[in-house]
Amino acid sequence: MNTSMRTAMCGDLGLADVGRTVTVCGWVSRRREHGEHLAFVDLRDHTGVVQCVVDGTADVRSEYVIQVQGEVRRRPEGTRNLELGTGEVELGPCTVTVLNPADPPPFAVDDRQEVDEVVRLRHRYVDLRRPRLQANIRLRATVNRAIRSAMDAQGFVEVETPLLWAPTPEGAREFVVPSRLSPGSGYALPQSPQLAKQLLMVAGIDRYYQIARCLRDEDLRADRQFEFTQLDLEASFADQTDVLGFVSEAVLGAAESATGERPQHVVTMTWAEAIDRYGTDKPDLRLGMELVDLSPVFDATGVKAFGAPCVKGIVLRGGADTARSKLDALTERAKRLGAKGLAWFRVVGDAPDGRALESPLDRFLSETERSGLLDATGATRGDLVLVVADTHRVACTVLGHLRVELAGRPVGEGPHRYVWVTDFPLFDGTGEEGHPVAAHHPFTMPHPDDLDRLESDPASVRSQAYDLVLNGWELGSGSVRIHRADIQSRVFAVLGITPEEASSRFGFLLSAFRFGAPPHAGFAVGLDRLVAIFAGEESIREVIAFPKTQSGSDPMTGAPKTLTPSVLAELGLRVLPPAD
Numbered sequence: 001m002n003t004s005m006r007t008a009m010c011g012d013l014g015l016a017d018v019g020r021t022v023t024v025c026g027w028v029s030r031r032r033e034h035g036e037h038l039a040f041v042d043l044r045d046h047t048g049v050v051q052c053v054v055d056g057t058a059d060v061r062s063e064y065v066i067q068v069q070g071e072v073r074r075r076p077e078g079t080r081n082l083e084l085g086t087g088e089v090e091l092g093p094c095t096v097t098v099l100n101p102a103d104p105p106p107f108a109v110d111d112r113q114e115v116d117e118v119v120r121l122r123h124r125y126v127d128l129r130r131p132r133l134q135a136n137i138r139l140r141a142t143v144n145r146a147i148r149s150a151m152d153a154q155g156f157v158e159v160e161t162p163l164l165w166a167p168t169p170e171g172a173r174e175f176v177v178p179s180r181l182s183p184g185s186g187y188a189l190p191q192s193p194q195l196a197k198q199l200l201m202v203a204g205i206d207r208y209y210q211i212a213r214c215l216r217d218e219d220l221r222a223d224r225q226f227e228f229t230q231l232d233l234e235a236s237f238a239d240q241t242d243v244l245g246f247v248s249e250a251v252l253g254a255a256e257s258a259t260g261e262r263p264q265h266v267v268t269m270t271w272a273e274a275i276d277r278y279g280t281d282k283p284d285l286r287l288g289m290e291l292v293d294l295s296p297v298f299d300a301t302g303v304k305a306f307g308a309p310c311v312k313g314i315v316l317r318g319g320a321d322t323a324r325s326k327l328d329a330l331t332e333r334a335k336r337l338g339a340k341g342l343a344w345f346r347v348v349g350d351a352p353d354g355r356a357l358e359s360p361l362d363r364f365l366s367e368t369e370r371s372g373l374l375d376a377t378g379a380t381r382g383d384l385v386l387v388v389a390d391t392h393r394v395a396c397t398v399l400g401h402l403r404v405e406l407a408g409r410p411v412g413e414g415p416h417r418y419v420w421v422t423d424f425p426l427f428d429g430t431g432e433e434g435h436p437v438a439a440h441h442p443f444t445m446p447h448p449d450d451l452d453r454l455e456s457d458p459a460s461v462r463s464q465a466y467d468l469v470l471n472g473w474e475l476g477s478g479s480v481r482i483h484r485a486d487i488q489s490r491v492f493a494v495l496g497i498t499p500e501e502a503s504s505r506f507g508f509l510l511s512a513f514r515f516g517a518p519p520h521a522g523f524a525v526g527l528d529r530l531v532a533i534f535a536g537e538e539s540i541r542e543v544i545a546f547p548k549t550q551s552g553s554d555p556m557t558g559a560p561k562t563l564t565p566s567v568l569a570e571l572g573l574r575v576l577p578p579a580d
Contacts, residue, residue, distance in 0.1 A: 011048020053092030070094035183572030234522035279400020284472030319384030435496030478523030
């Protein structure tokens with residue numbers, strides 16, 4: 001990385017360089033006076049920091065950009081700093097050239113203090129100098145490089161798809177760009193390259209991938225931004241098994257490049273199993289506390305609270321000392337999540353076998369129910385059992401939320417546990433007009449074993465769709481696509497999409513399919529989320545160079561900004577008054 005202005009990087013210098021005269025460039029991280037005629041300057045570039053011994057009269061201050069020439073020498077005995085990568089050496093005596101002075105920074109450029117996020121984003125160019133952010137951005141580049149290598153090795157071709165596109169059926173609001181040349185018309189910025197990559201399969205590209213920029217006008221949160229980046233791929237003459245293999249190879253290769261270790265084989269489970277065992281289709285396998293089916297224990301119960309279609313429980317190991325106020329708060333939380341209530345049982349040691357129960361409901365249980373509860377859950381002395389009785393969906397969902405909240409484990413904390421979730425429902429609920437709603441998108445292939453129920457019982461039909469989950473975060477989703485016109489027509493009919501509407505919305509894709517569409521399947525991995533977990537961050541904003549705030553604004557540039565009358569006129573637009 002040497003240039004005409006430098007011969008070494010600050011963080012690369014060590015004992016092997018002693019006696020060598022070098023030129024380094026960077027920012028002044030810190031200056032310490034040592035008498036009238038001597039000063040120590042810590043010089044920083046992206047590789048690290050090196051101590052430079054300079055003339056005390058040199059006018060260099062915090063964040064000045066300087067060039068330093070000096071001889072690498074051992075630090076005097078007793079002054080070594082083994083916490084610093086270059087802590088055994090220093091440069092001196094040094095000649096300093098100020099390349100650019102700097103105003104005092106709005107906050108210290110180190111990771112030792114918390115800084116308000118809006119201040120950080122307003123001065124993002126300073127924030128990005130911090131070691132943590134530097135490491136995150138470079139980690140992101142490492143992951144991208146590994147993914148490209150894995151995809152190339154598997155015979156995929158990188159193709160760039162348009163950013164100015166037609167609306168796509170992804171289910172989220174789109175950003176729209178007005179057309180100057182066609183007043184009243186506009187382009188949609190792609191939520192994903194979904195339709196474009198399917199057209200590439202019709203075109204015979206066979207295996208496509210892209211590090212794709214996508215945009216969705218959705219509310220922002222820790223794992224979501226307006227702009228996001230994904231590994232997008234599609235393969236012809238491939239099924240679900242093939243795609244899971246392609247993606248696993250890329251993601252596990254990226255993990256190895258980021259962490260130095262290649263994870264073991266990725267676990268696979270169906271959507272129904274994930275809901276039943278973990279209460280969510282994004283299971284965090286690190287947490288334990290699997291949901292236990294207690295319905296057989298209470299199938300003939302006289303306890304009104306357990307008279308429900310489904311009774312489920314979880315065990316909090318060592319949780320018997322949970323305060324009553326905390327238990328009351330958990331009960332209220334369960335109700336807010338949709339449950340009628342929450343039953344709790346402390347396992348105490350008063351019984352002969354050391355497994356007595358303490359609970360407001362204990363006196364209503366039979367001995368068979370007590371022992372059945374303990375045997376089914378495996379709870380022992382000192383544990384806490386939480387139980388929800390309701391419909392299967394409510395009981396699982398509520399306990400799934402409580403499981404994650406009680407564990408309180410940061411998403412980036414190891415180990416990294418990957419899981420494939422397959423066989424999602426093809427439809428998710430019913431729309432305003434009474435038609436089923438596509439759970440993924442209307443081009444997802446139904447499970448072949450369920451095709452005969454497509455019209456008669458659509459809610460029971462599984463799809464050939466699949467998600468990849470890491471530590472409770474969905475990394476991405478994909479599916480086998482419908483490539484047959486007869487199946488596509490049936491799915492459109494179930495969704496209430498008329499042939500005329502289908503032609504209007506997706507005509508260019510359906511027309512292409514008439515000219516020979518191969519069987520194909522694909523996937524997309526959210527790289528922002530993947531890198532955030534590798535970096536141990538709780539928000540993807542920390543691994544994006546220039547993110548937006550929670551409100552969608554950019555404090556640095558002031559975006560979004562009001563469009564001037566001349567721009568609006570050129571685009572044929574006018575701004576309506578705010579709605580009352």
